Amino acid sequence: MPVGAHGGKRVTRADVAQLAGVSTAVVSYVLNDTGSVSAATRQRVREAIDMLGYQPNVNARALATGSSRLIGFIVPGLSNPFFGEFAVAVEAAAAARGYSLLITSAEGDEEVERRHIQNLIERRVDGLLVGGDAGHAVVALTAASGIRTVLFNVFDERPGLVTVGPDAAEGARAATSHLIAHGHTEIGLVIGAPETGGMEAREAGWLRALGDAGLAPGPIGRAEFDRAGGYSAARQIFAAERRPTALFASSDLQAVGALAALHELGLRVPQDVSIVSFDGSEETEYSIPALTTVRQSVAEMSAKLIELVLMPEPPSGHHSFPARLVLRASCGEHAADGTPLR
Amino acid sequence: MPVGAHGGKRVTRADVAQLAGVSTAVVSYVLNDTGSVSAATRQRVREAIDMLGYQPNVNARALATGSSRLIGFIVPGLSNPFFGEFAVAVEAAAAARGYSLLITSAEGDEEVERRHIQNLIERRVDGLLVGGDAGHAVVALTAASGIRTVLFNVFDERPGLVTVGPDAAEGARAATSHLIAHGHTEIGLVIGAPETGGMEAREAGWLRALGDAGLAPGPIGRAEFDRAGGYSAARQIFAAERRPTALFASSDLQAVGALAALHELGLRVPQDVSIVSFDGSEETEYSIPALTTVRQSVAEMSAKLIELVLMPEPPSGHHSFPARLVLRASCGEHAADGTPLR
Numbered sequence: 001m002p003v004g005a006h007g008g009k010r011v012t013r014a015d016v017a018q019l020a021g022v023s024t025a026v027v028s029y030v031l032n033d034t035g036s037v038s039a040a041t042r043q044r045v046r047e048a049i050d051m052l053g054y055q056p057n058v059n060a061r062a063l064a065t066g067s068s069r070l071i072g073f074i075v076p077g078l079s080n081p082f083f084g085e086f087a088v089a090v091e092a093a094a095a096a097r098g099y100s101l102l103i104t105s106a107e108g109d110e111e112v113e114r115r116h117i118q119n120l121i122e123r124r125v126d127g128l129l130v131g132g133d134a135g136h137a138v139v140a141l142t143a144a145s146g147i148r149t150v151l152f153n154v155f156d157e158r159p160g161l162v163t164v165g166p167d168a169a170e171g172a173r174a175a176t177s178h179l180i181a182h183g184h185t186e187i188g189l190v191i192g193a194p195e196t197g198g199m200e201a202r203e204a205g206w207l208r209a210l211g212d213a214g215l216a217p218g219p220i221g222r223a224e225f226d227r228a229g230g231y232s233a234a235r236q237i238f239a240a241e242r243r244p245t246a247l248f249a250s251s252d253l254q255a256v257g258a259l260a261a262l263h264e265l266g267l268r269v270p271q272d273v274s275i276v277s278f279d280g281s282e283e284t285e286y287s288i289p290a291l292t293t294v295r296q297s298v299a300e301m302s303a304k305l306i307e308l309v310l311m312p313e314p315p316s317g318h319h320s321f322p323a324r325l326v327l328r329a330s331c332g333e334h335a336a337d338g339t340p341l342r
Numbered sequence: 343m344p345v346g347a348h349g350g351k352r353v354t355r356a357d358v359a360q361l362a363g364v365s366t367a368v369v370s371y372v373l374n375d376t377g378s379v380s381a382a383t384r385q386r387v388r389e390a391i392d393m394l395g396y397q398p399n400v401n402a403r404a405l406a407t408g409s410s411r412l413i414g415f416i417v418p419g420l421s422n423p424f425f426g427e428f429a430v431a432v433e434a435a436a437a438a439r440g441y442s443l444l445i446t447s448a449e450g451d452e453e454v455e456r457r458h459i460q461n462l463i464e465r466r467v468d469g470l471l472v473g474g475d476a477g478h479a480v481v482a483l484t485a486a487s488g489i490r491t492v493l494f495n496v497f498d499e500r501p502g503l504v505t506v507g508p509d510a511a512e513g514a515r516a517a518t519s520h521l522i523a524h525g526h527t528e529i530g531l532v533i534g535a536p537e538t539g540g541m542e543a544r545e546a547g548w549l550r551a552l553g554d555a556g557l558a559p560g561p562i563g564r565a566e567f568d569r570a571g572g573y574s575a576a577r578q579i580f581a582a583e584r585r586p587t588a589l590f591a592s593s594d595l596q597a598v599g600a601l602a603a604l605h606e607l608g609l610r611v612p613q614d615v616s617i618v619s620f621d622g623s624e625e626t627e628y629s630i631p632a633l634t635t636v637r638q639s640v641a642e643m644s645a646k647l648i649e650l651v652l653m654p655e656p657p658s659g660h661h662s663f664p665a666r667l668v669l670r671a672s673c674g675e676h677a678a679d680g681t682p683l684r
Contacts, residue, residue: 053486055463055464055486055487070461070465077430078420078426078427078429078430078445079423079426079427079430079624080426081421081423081426081625083426084420084421084422084423084425084426084447085420085421087420087447088419088420088421088447088449091446091447091449095454100446100457100458100461101446102444102445102446103420103444103445103446103447104433104442104443104444104445105426105429105430105433105445107430107433112437115442116442119412119442121397122397123412123465144395144397145397227624227625227627227628231628256625256628257628259628259630260627260628260629260630260632263630263631282421282569283423283569283598283625285569285602286569286573286598286599286601286602287602287629287630288601288602288605288629288630289605290602
C-alpha cells in the first residue's frame, strides 16, 4: 500500500522532493516533462512518486499549462437512452484524441444547465459540448469564458455558433415517404410542443413528404419526447373517429410509448398501424415488433464534435449529418422468405 | 455582451480590481465571502465583475479552499438506461446538498475506469462514487488520494470499504417465489458469467427460492447484462428439449432481449412463458407485455450515496436497500376485472 494511504494526510510535492533529494522545482520538471533533468534524477523522482503514492494536483497544473485535457459534455437528459448511447460514442471519440469527457445531465432544466456549464467553465475544461437549444444565457456564458463551445442535437444553422446535428427534416421526409410507398394515405405525426421560432424540422419533413405525394396532413399528437409522451400522443390520436393507418414518431421513446398504447387498444403493428421512429437507439431493435427507424449518424457526429471543439478557432457554421432509414418490422417490411423482419 | 466576450483575452482578477478601484485582495474577499468589506465596496466589485464578464478560476479557488463542490460519479456503462436513470437521481440528491455531479462512463473497461478516476482525483473533486466491482488498482488509487470514495451497485460487504447496493439476493428470491406461487415448477435463470469469488447474489436468491419450495434448479443462460445478452441466453435456454415455463432475468435489459427471443420463437408471454426482471427501469413499463420487475430503491440509494460521500469520515460497511417486486403483465397478473395488467 502506498505510504500516502496511511492516515489520510495528503502527500505533497515537497515530500517527493525530500525523499528524492532534489528541489521541488525538479519534481515539477519531471512531472511536466520540462527543464533539463538527468535520466538518473528523473528515475529517482519517479520512484519517490510511486513510493509515496503522490497525486499531482491538476488544478495547479491546469493553472500553469492552461490545459486540462478534459471536455465537458452537457446532455439534455440521461433518462433518454439515446443520449446515453451518444455519450458513450463521444467518449470514445474524445479518448481517441487523448481527452476525457466530463458528462453532466440537465434534464431539460435551463437553470441546472447553466449551473453545470458554469462549473465546467470554472474547472477550465478545454472545450464544451452543449446539447440542444441552448438559451441566450448559456451562449453568453460560454462566449464570455473564451472556452470553445460546440452545440449538438441542433437541426439547423445558428448565426455565429458552431453546431452539429442530424438532417432531421430529410430523415422525417424519407420515413414518411417510405410509409406512403407502403400505400398509406393517412399518416399521423407524434412530436413535441410547437416551436416558437418556426416549424420544427421533423414536422416540416413529414409535411413535405405528404405534400409531395398530394396527401393531406394526418392528425398530430403533441407531447414530451419520452415514452409517456408517445403513449399519450398515440391515445390522443386514436381516440378520434378518423384514425390514421400509420404514424411517424419523432423519437424512439415516443414510438415505444405509441407501441404500448396501440397494444392496449388491440391494434396490431404493422397489420393495423405502421410506425417509423426517429433516433435509432438500441431499444428499437428489441421492441415488439422491432421498429423501423431513422438512425442518426452517431459515430460520425461524435468524431466531428471532438474535431471541432479541439480546433483553435472552429469556424462558425452548421454541420449536418444524414439520418438514414433502417428497415425492420414495424412498417410492414418482410424478409425474402415472406416472414416479417424482427 | 460582456466585455470579456470581445477578442477572447481572459478577464483577470486584476482587471476587476482596477475597474472597481480596489486591491486584488479585496476582489478575493468579495468572491470568497471572507474579510471585512463595506457594502458599498462589495457592490462596486460585483458591478465590475458583471461588467467585465469575469469568471473566477475555480481551479485556483479549489487550491485555496480545498473544496470544489463537485462529486465524481463513475458509472459502469451509460448504454444501460438503468444507469442513466440512476445518474439523474444521484444528480438530484447532490443538488439538494449544493453539489454538482461530474459523470464518466467506463463501459466495462477497467483501464478506462482507472483513467477516469485518476482524472477526477486530479481535479480534486470532493468525493467519488464508483459503480460496480472496482478492482484492486482502483481501490488503491482512491485510498492513496485521500478522497472519500463510496462504491455503488455492490451487493454485499467489502472489508474496509464503504458500499451501497440493493438486496439483490432477497429481490431475486422474492421474484422466483412469486413465479412459484403462480404454479411454475421449471424456472430458468438469465444471468452473467459465473463470479470468481463465489456465487452471484441474484443466482443465490433464485436458487434459494427453488430450494425452499423443494424444486430442482431450472436451466441457466449466461450472457452479458444487456439486451443482446438476454436475447442469446433465452435462445440458448429454449433450444433445449426440456423448456422452462418461467424465467427470472437478472437485468431489465436481459428481460427485454428475452422477450424479443420468445416473440421470435412464437412463444407468448405470459401465456406460454412468464418473466420477472431485475432493476425496475422505465423501459419495463412500456415493453410488450409490461414486465413484472424487482425495482431497486434508486432514490433512497442515491440519497445515501451523497450522505456518505459528504461525511468527513464515512464508516466502512455495507448499506443494503430493498429491491421490491412490482407486478405487471409478464408474470400473468390480472387486474380486478380479469384483463391482464399492461
